[in-house]
Amino acid sequence: MTERIREFLRTRRDEGPCVVVDLDVVRDNYQAFAHSLPDTRVFYAVKANPAPEILNLLAELGSCFDCASTQEIEMALATGAGPERISFGNTIKKERDIARAYELGVRLFAVDCEAEVEKIARVAPRARVFCRILCDGAGADWPLSRKFGCAPEMAPRVLEHAHTLGLVAYGVSFHVGSQQGNVDAWDSALASASGIFRELAERGIQLSMVNMGGGFPAKYLKEMPGVPSYGDAIFRALTRHFGNRLPETIIEPGRGMVGNAGVIEAEVVLISKKSDDDEMRWVYLDIGKFNGLAETMDEAIRYPIRTERDHDRKEACVLAGPTCDSVDVLYEKEPYELPVSLSIGDKVLIEACGAYTTTYSSVAFNGFPPLTSYVI
Amino acid sequence: MTERIREFLRTRRDEGPCVVVDLDVVRDNYQAFAHSLPDTRVFYAVKANPAPEILNLLAELGSCFDCASTQEIEMALATGAGPERISFGNTIKKERDIARAYELGVRLFAVDCEAEVEKIARVAPRARVFCRILCDGAGADWPLSRKFGCAPEMAPRVLEHAHTLGLVAYGVSFHVGSQQGNVDAWDSALASASGIFRELAERGIQLSMVNMGGGFPAKYLKEMPGVPSYGDAIFRALTRHFGNRLPETIIEPGRGMVGNAGVIEAEVVLISKKSDDDEMRWVYLDIGKFNGLAETMDEAIRYPIRTERDHDRKEACVLAGPTCDSVDVLYEKEPYELPVSLSIGDKVLIEACGAYTTTYSSVAFNGFPPLTSYVI
Secondary structure, three states, X not given: OOHHHHHHXXXXXXXXXXXXXXXXXXXXXXXXXHHHOOOEEEEXXXXXXXXXXXXXXXXXXXXXXXXXXXXXXXXXXXXXXXXXHXXXXXXXXXXXXXXXXXXXXXXXXXXXXXXXXXXXXXXXXXXXXXXXEOOOOOOEEEOOOOOOOEOHHHHHHHHHHHHHXXXXXXXXXXXXXXXXXXXXXXHHHHHHHHHHHHHHHHOOOOOOEEEOOOOOOOOOOOOOOOHHHHHHHHHHHHXXXXXXXXXEEEEOOOHHHHHHHEEEXXXXXXXEOOOOOOOXXXXXXXOOOOOOOHHHHHXXXXXXXXXXXXOOOEEXXXXXXXXXXXXXXXXXXXXXXXXXXXXXXXXXXXEOOOOOOOXXXXXXXXXXXXXXXXXX | OOXXXXXXXXXXXXXXXXXXXXXXXXXXXXXXXXXXXXXXXXXEEHHHOOOHHHHHHHHHHOOEEEEOOHHHHHHHHOOOOOHHHEEEOOOOOOXXXXXXXHHXXXXXXXXXXXXXXXXXXXXXXXXXXXXXXXXXXXXXXXXXXXXXXEOHHHHHHHHHHHHHOOOEEEEEEOOOOEEEOOHHHHHHHHHHHHHHHHHHHHXXXXXXXXXXXXXOOOXXXXXXXXXXXXXXXXXXXXXHHHOOOOOEEEEOOOHHHHHHHEEXXXXXXXXXXXXXXXXXXXXXXXXXXXXXXXXXXXXXXXXXXXXXOOOOOEEEEEEEXXXXXXOOEEEEEEEEEEEOOOOOOOEEEEEOOOOOOOOOOEXXXXXXXXXXXXXX
16 A cells, blocks of 8 residues: 555545556566566566556566467557567467467467467467476465466477477476465476476477566565565576576566555445344445456455554454355455444455456446556 | 357357347247246346346336346336336445435335345335345255345344334345256245244234245256246245235346357367377367356356267367466366367357356456357
8 A cells, every 4th residue: 555545545536446556566566576587578467457557667667568369469569669578478379369469570479289389380480489388386376277388298399399380499488376475486397497498409499588477476465575585586496407508588477566556445335244143244345256356266365455443353254245146255264354343334445456456357247337447 | 049149140240259149039038937927027137138138128028127236227227117117136235326226216125134224214215125035045056155135033123124214124035046956945935934924914014025036047058947847836835835815926037037048159269288198188269257158167057068060079178268367267177078070260159148148258358358249
């Protein structure tokens, strides 16, 4: 929570829940990454928050962009950044979308299988491709499924296929899991990556780049290491596995870049109990899973919540959203401690909401509008 | 899948995934409800699909509307239906939204606690309120949490409070769980409701109405009983618990009204394997949890999927969506059987997608647009 956000909310005229993102925090985050990993290029994961003001600031600071779709590529280009600063990082792309990206000048593409390589070879000749490998995600609060990446043993064949088809077999990528609390999580993935570099070298193909993905945390309720600790651990792991022949490296922070820059202001709509002998309050907010807080799915992300009554005694409550959908409950398995004096109509501040809130909102579920967003 | 939808898709010019809803099916569904429960008023649950064409048709057929927000109330009024045909069925309402609904002429409101009664008494004098009670939801594919409703033992106090504050204590509501496969699920809830009627009568307050909610299923992969079976079972339960003093009754079908009226057309974007010794294919579609298929959450709703190669041998695969989010996987715990000859670029038809698809779509997650919707 910054003074600028506090001031903005004090004078805000509109109604309903909103998120406010402070660009000064984004700038600080960018500089922390640039400083802690000085030889690594930052590709901001646009999907975390594609607000034009954020993209413009990052473009100005020298950031590159990791894009998930042609729409995100167009947003990144709209900042004035050239296509050489863009990676089409989704391993699942329609061939016509690859063609469109190529037409826009993009030359760097993610793959994780031979079929994707073939699409790229057909419509993006001589482009650079990197192969994403699976990674176990241990230590992450939002661990990744097996959806993206192939087994490390399969990657050499995928990259060799790219080489054979006239593409540049450029490197390897992985993702250690979102909101990764273990600074050493990059180590085993970098070991796999260096093995793939060696195997390709034996086949006469020189890889150039390791894309070390995202996973850098925002601070929610749990304490998390700072960016410098990640930088140190990653640099140690890089030298351990690549010796003095360090590859070109990339990181793709999304949550780590914007998560702590945003605050949601919401309102208490109702407080009730389910029966006379029930001790547990239900607190209903005007924000829930469908208009901003999708990442409370399975109670994965636990946001810090501030009220104006935090000096009072707190008791556990179930916290839920405003829609007529029974899954629109934020915290129930592990109830949330809120002041006993909390009242209907009170404002609450939900911190660290800069990432994965605005674009995750539903169009109009239950008729409720998507989350309003301000970037200041 | 109807001939009209097939014909529409054959001549469609646009690109990308879409849902097509056939109004003839909606009309048939409305008539099945009206016919199977002739003395029960139908309040269509607008949240299931608020497309204006659907609301207009239902208004014309005589349907009433169950609305979750003031926005949905305005959509229902836009059909020309009067406010006497609207229920503000969300138990979680801002006081200013209750005031707005009252100003628009709405006089029927849901409550499940005294605090909500007090809001209504302040801004909607003499309105009718019904108290929602908890219900166990056994037998439902999308069972409801404890989010809505109070214990049946608490309801008399809530309704008496309404009466004392000058409101009309109008009745009781419950919801047996969405996609409810057990036609007898209404029985125990109606027993509770009749107990509440008796208790209020002893206090000199005559309740009038039982709102029997939704829960009527759409046909997905599993066989489900037809509307007439629900009608018979509900009528038997009503007479069992209310004898020959049957209350006014309401049902609120959403999924049961529009679920089977819509088909999604999607495209296979990628098919791959994760390693050389992996037998399981991953099939990636251009539709997923964030642009229409949110109800695959926890694999709750299992949609029928048709391809042009269904005559071929089928094998299990993991089915996933197109975004860079690892939770955007549709079926993995219980993989989905699809033809071995399925290929990248093939179209697939996902049936029974008329409910809870369009408004559940995210605004622009990963830059992908929300689901395109056609009503024919």
